[in-house]
Amino acid sequence: SGTITDISSRKEMEEKIFALNLLHSLINEISSLLIQSNFNEISSSINQALNMLGDYSNVDRVYIFEFDYSNSTMNNTYEWCAEGVTSEIDNLKNIPNNIIPRWFEKFNNNEYVYIPDVAKIEEEYYAEKEILEPQGIVSLLTIPIFFADKLIGFIGFDSVKQQREWEFEYIALLRLAAEIVSGALFRRNFECELMSAKELAERANASK
Numbered sequence: 001s002g003t004i005t006d007i008s009s010r011k012e013m014e015e016k017i018f019a020l021n022l023l024h025s026l027i028n029e030i031s032s033l034l035i036q037s038n039f040n041e042i043s044s045s046i047n048q049a050l051n052m053l054g055d056y057s058n059v060d061r062v063y064i065f066e067f068d069y070s071n072s073t074m075n076n077t078y079e080w081c082a083e084g085v086t087s088e089i090d091n092l093k094n095i096p097n098n099i100i101p102r103w104f105e106k107f108n109n110n111e112y113v114y115i116p117d118v119a120k121i122e123e124e125y126y127a128e129k130e131i132l133e134p135q136g137i138v139s140l141l142t143i144p145i146f147f148a149d150k151l152i153g154f155i156g157f158d159s160v161k162q163q164r165e166w167e168f169e170y171i172a173l174l175r176l177a178a179e180i181v182s183g184a185l186f187r188r189n190f191e192c193e194l195m196s197a198k199e200l201a202e203r204a205n206a207s208k
Contacts, residue, residue, distance in 0.1 A: 016169075023173045026056055029178060034184040039191045043078070046184055048153045050080035053157075053177060057170075060085040061137075061158035064181065065092070065149065072097050074153070085160050088135050092160040100128060107144035107151055112175070115140045116165055143175055157179060 007038050023045045030049045036047040046064070054062040063079040076092035097104060102125060103113050114122060118137050132140060139159040155178050157164075 004146045016167075020169055020173065023056060026052055027173060027177050027180065032179045034180060037184070039188070040104055042184055042188045042191075046078050046181060047080060049177075049181065049184075053174070054082060057157055057164075057174075059157045059164055060160035061088070061156070063089065063156050063158075064145070064153060064185075065095075065156070066153040066185070067097065068094075077153075082161075086136070099131065102128070103142065103154075107154060110146070112144065112171060113140070113142045114166055114171070117163060136160045138162065141166050141171065141174070143171070143178045145178050145185070147182045147186045152182065152185065153198060154178075173193065 032050060033045050033049060033071045034042070042133075050062040050064070054060075059081045061079065062197075064077050065074045066077050067074050071094070073094045074097055075094065079087060079089040081087050106113050111161045115128075115132070116139050118129060118132045118140065119133075135158070137158045137160060140156065142156040144154050155174075157166075
């Protein structure tokens with residue numbers, strides 16, 4: 001039986017290495033996709049990246065929230081849902097940042113939030129449970145997104161149909177994916193600002 005255990009644990013290790021290599025390749029693919037996208041394609045490429053991560057991770061929702069510090073709110077700006085899973089993006093706009101203080105604390109320390117079983121959230125985090133349960137979330141992983149040391153949002157992975165356990169190695173690679181997405185979000189914002197500045201300048205010239 002010792003040999004059988006050895007063989008099965010070796011097989012498990014091989015499967016894990018294969019899955020991690022697959023995720024690594026996927027992240028390289030996402031990186032190329034986002035870098036090569038022009039301004040008009042950035043948003044659809046981010047959605048495509050979420051789709052790829054969702055398919056790989058076997059979760060039911062992958063989404064991005066961005067923080068609006070001027071209004072102390074957050075907005076769900078991108079979302080991918082598996083077939084048969086309800087979209088929540090339209091319900092999750094202008095959410096007060098202070099609704100999830102524990103998350104903010106963790107994110108600011110560059111830590112992720114992992115809730116393996118929403119039903120078993122501790123009593124002190126009841127507010128979180130009240131937000132997550134109506135969305136049918138069973139397990140959840142959220143990873144902060146930074147740009148130039150500024151916390152700009154987070155990427156989340158929801159499991160609705162079944163409980164999902166995340167191992168540290170996978171989370172480490174998903175953090176890399178979050179960094180790549182952050183670059184795309186920054187580019188989108190930067191190019192939006194450039195276009196606005198250009199329009200203002202053109203209007204000023206036209207009114208002279």
